[in-house]
Amino acid sequence: MSKRIRRVGSIKGELLKKSKEAALAAVQIFNNPNISFKSESYVVLMIIAWTYLLHAYFRDQKVEYRYNRQNGKRREFEKTKHGAYKYWEIERCLNEAKSPIDKDTANNLRFLIGLRHEIEHQMTTRIDDLLSARFQACCLNFNEYIKKLFGDANGIEKHLSFSLQFSTISTEQKELLEEQPGLPDNIHGYIQEFDAGLSNEEFANPHYAYRILFVPKTANSKGQADRVIEFIKSDSPLAKVVNKEYAVIKDTEKDKYLPQQVVDIMKKYGYPSFSIYYHTQLWQSRDAKNPAKGYGTMVAGKVWHWYESWVEEVRKHCRDSGDKYIHEPENPPTKNCPR
Numbered sequence: 001m002s003k004r005i006r007r008v009g010s011i012k013g014e015l016l017k018k019s020k021e022a023a024l025a026a027v028q029i030f031n032n033p034n035i036s037f038k039s040e041s042y043v044v045l046m047i048i049a050w051t052y053l054l055h056a057y058f059r060d061q062k063v064e065y066r067y068n069r070q071n072g073k074r075r076e077f078e079k080t081k082h083g084a085y086k087y088w089e090i091e092r093c094l095n096e097a098k099s100p101i102d103k104d105t106a107n108n109l110r111f112l113i114g115l116r117h118e119i120e121h122q123m124t125t126r127i128d129d130l131l132s133a134r135f136q137a138c139c140l141n142f143n144e145y146i147k148k149l150f151g152d153a154n155g156i157e158k159h160l161s162f163s164l165q166f167s168t169i170s171t172e173q174k175e176l177l178e179e180q181p182g183l184p185d186n187i188h189g190y191i192q193e194f195d196a197g198l199s200n201e202e203f204a205n206p207h208y209a210y211r212i213l214f215v216p217k218t219a220n221s222k223g224q225a226d227r228v229i230e231f232i233k234s235d236s237p238l239a240k241v242v243n244k245e246y247a248v249i250k251d252t253e254k255d256k257y258l259p260q261q262v263v264d265i266m267k268k269y270g271y272p273s274f275s276i277y278y279h280t281q282l283w284q285s286r287d288a289k290n291p292a293k294g295y296g297t298m299v300a301g302k303v304w305h306w307y308e309s310w311v312e313e314v315r316k317h318c319r320d321s322g323d324k325y326i327h328e329p330e331n332p333p334t335k336n337c338p339r
Contacts, residue, residue: 012059016146019052020156023142030135039131043116046138047090050109053142054093054101057149063098100149104207105141108134111194111208118190131191133209141207189291196256196297196305256297256305262314271318271325278325282317283310 026045030038058065067078067086078086091113093099094106101109111134147155195203202208257265259279266274282288288295288310295310318325 012056015052015056015059016150016154019049019056020146020154022046022049022052023139024156024159027139039135040119042135043112043119046135046142047109047112047116049142051088051090051093053146053149054090054099055087057100058088058093058096058098060149061098063096065093065096101145102207104202104205105145107198107202107205108137108141108208112138114190114194115187118186137207137209188294192291192294192297196299255308256299257307257311258303258305262306262311265311266314266318266325269315269318273327274314274318274325279314282314286313288313 022045026042026049029035029045030042032038035041055065065088067088068075069078070076080086088096090109094101094109099106115131143155143157198208259276263274263276263279283295287293289304291297294307295313296304296306299305
């Protein structure tokens with residue numbers, strides 16, 4: 001029987017190599033104009049890339065990343081039915097106390113993990129552009145961490161460049177992106193719920209979603225290199241002007257209301273008999289908690305909150321109901337029901 005030869009660092013090196021190849025493949029597929037199965041492929045490959053990267057890090061730090069349990073003084077490793085070791089998946093790696101990943105980068109990865117679960121069960125459409133900011137952040141985060149953990153020589157930015165485009169973004173395309181047509185209900189609901197669980201600071205962090213504002217440049221000095229994308233310092237006069245103008249049109253965090261707050265608002269509008277009972281009847285009859293309708297969201301996966309759009313719908317309902325909610329009823333309904 002031949003003696004097994006174990007090369008020091010060989011497994012770590014192989015993990016690192018496969019990690020980089022998975023990340024490069026993810027970006028190359030996403031940038032390929034001949035492939036329509038972009039986002040699904042990107043998410044799966046980037047999660048593999050991050051998993052291998054963290055496995056390489058844990059191996060380097062001598063952290064055991066195989067599932068195991070202690071049986072007395074003996075440690076038993078979990079295995080598949082075919083006898084292979086069970087290694088930590090990406091979420092378990094992020095939850096490890098010795099994980100090197102910062103909170104905002106972890107938020108980005110957890111978003112992609114949840115997105116992968118959703119797209120595994122249903123065909124998706126039109127999510128490539130809508131989620132590109134989070135995909136871009138994932139790329140930048142990966143390149144940052146592979147260099148931080150294993151040195152600048154392992155950076156992959158030298159292998160990729162900016163994608164060239166065949167056209168500018170038309171007004172029609174802009175409106176389509178803003179309206180998000182064809183987005184599956186499960187994906188729309190997942191995005192709303194995940195984002196609602198983040199603070200404003202976490203949502204705006206570039207490690208979670210990397211957003212760039214593009215402004216067409218109409219002039220350039222002759223004889224100078226002319227780049228499609230030019231970067232300016234965030235504290236420059238131009239940046240201050242652009243950010244000031246952009247702040248006028250950018251999306252703001254939506255106000256959220258608990259059910260009782262909606263009821264209290266209706267009372268202030270002059271509908272004193274409107275109660276939680278009537279509110280519950282209304283949202284149930286309209287299936288208003290369907291995420292696709294955009295009336296509200298589940299915060300932290302526990303409590304449903306309503307948006308301003310639902311408050312307006314309730315107010316319209318009260319207004320269209322004549323005197324029903326204007327006078328206090330002699331025997332108001334007190335039936336217990338979900339809010």
